[in-house]
Amino acid sequence: MDHFFQDIPGWFDFDDIYADAVREAVDGSVLVEVGSWLGRSSAFMAVEIKNSGKRIGFHCVDTWKGSPTEQYHQNEVEQSGGSIRSRFVSNMRGLPVVPIESDSALAAERFEDESVDFVFIDASHEYDAVSRDIAAWYPKVQCPRDGADAERQEAAPHPRRFFLRGLSRSVRTGSPSRPPRCP
Numbered sequence: 001m002d003h004f005f006q007d008i009p010g011w012f013d014f015d016d017i018y019a020d021a022v023r024e025a026v027d028g029s030v031l032v033e034v035g036s037w038l039g040r041s042s043a044f045m046a047v048e049i050k051n052s053g054k055r056i057g058f059h060c061v062d063t064w065k066g067s068p069t070e071q072y073h074q075n076e077v078e079q080s081g082g083s084i085r086s087r088f089v090s091n092m093r094g095l096p097v098v099p100i101e102s103d104s105a106l107a108a109e110r111f112e113d114e115s116v117d118f119v120f121i122d123a124s125h126e127y128d129a130v131s132r133d134i135a136a137w138y139p140k141v142q143c144p145r146d147g148a149d150a151e152r153q154e155a156a157p158h159p160r161r162f163f164l165r166g167l168s169r170s171v172r173t174g175s176p177s178r179p180p181r182c183p
C-alpha cells in the first residue's frame with residue numbers, strides 16, 4: 001500500500017523513528033502514539049504496519065480537542081464543531097488503528113506497566129503536560145522483546161522505545177522512578 005500521510009495536515013517529521021518501530025516489532029507488539037491530531041503521523045505508521053504483514057496493535061490517543069494552549073488547534077477544533085475525531089477516523093481509511101479518545105495520562109491507566117513496546121508522545125508541548133505524560137507513560141514501556149534490535153539495545157543506555165517530540169524546554173526533574181534497565 002502506498003503512503004498517503006502527505007495528504008493529511010500535521011507536523012510529522014519522525015518517519016525514521018516510526019519505520020524503525022515497525023521494523024523492530026514482532027507479532028503481538030503494542031505501539032502507542034499519544035497526540036495524533038488529524039492522523040498525519042498515524043497514517044504513516046498504519047501503512048508501515050500494514051505493509052509489514054506483522055500482527056501489531058496500534059493505539060492512537062488524543063482528546064481530538066487540540067492542545068489547550070495552541071490557538072491554531074482551538075480554531076480548527078471549533079470549526080469542526082468541537083472535535084476533530086471524525087476527521088481523524090476518516091483519514092485512517094479503515095486501517096487497523098485503535099483510536100482512544102482520552103486525556104493522555106488517563107489513557108495510560110488502561111495499559112499495564114511494562115506492557116507496551118513503543119510509545120511516541122506528541123501531545124501538548126507545555127512543560128507541565130510533558131512531565132505528566134512522561135510520568136504516566138514511561139512505566140508502561142517494556143524492554144525490547146526477543147527478535148528486536150539487539151545491537152541497539154547494547155548501544156543505548158535506556159533502550160526502551162519511549163520518545164517525546166517538541167519539548168519547549170528540557171524536563172530535568174520530577175521524572176518518574178525509572179524502571180530497571182533492560183537486560
Ligand SMILES: C[S@@+](CC[C@H](N)C(=O)[O-])C[C@H]1O[C@@H](n2cnc3c(N)ncnc32)[C@H](O)[C@@H]1O
Pocket residue numbers: 009010011012013034035036037038039040041042061062063064065066067068073102103104105122123124129
Ligand atoms: C502536535 S499535535 C499532534 C500532531 C501529529 N502527531 C502529527 O504528526 O501531525 C498534538 C495533539 O495532541 C493532542 N493533545 C494535547 N493534549 C492532550 C492530552 N492531554 N491528552 C491527549 N491528547 C492531547 C491534541 O488534541 C493534538 O491533536
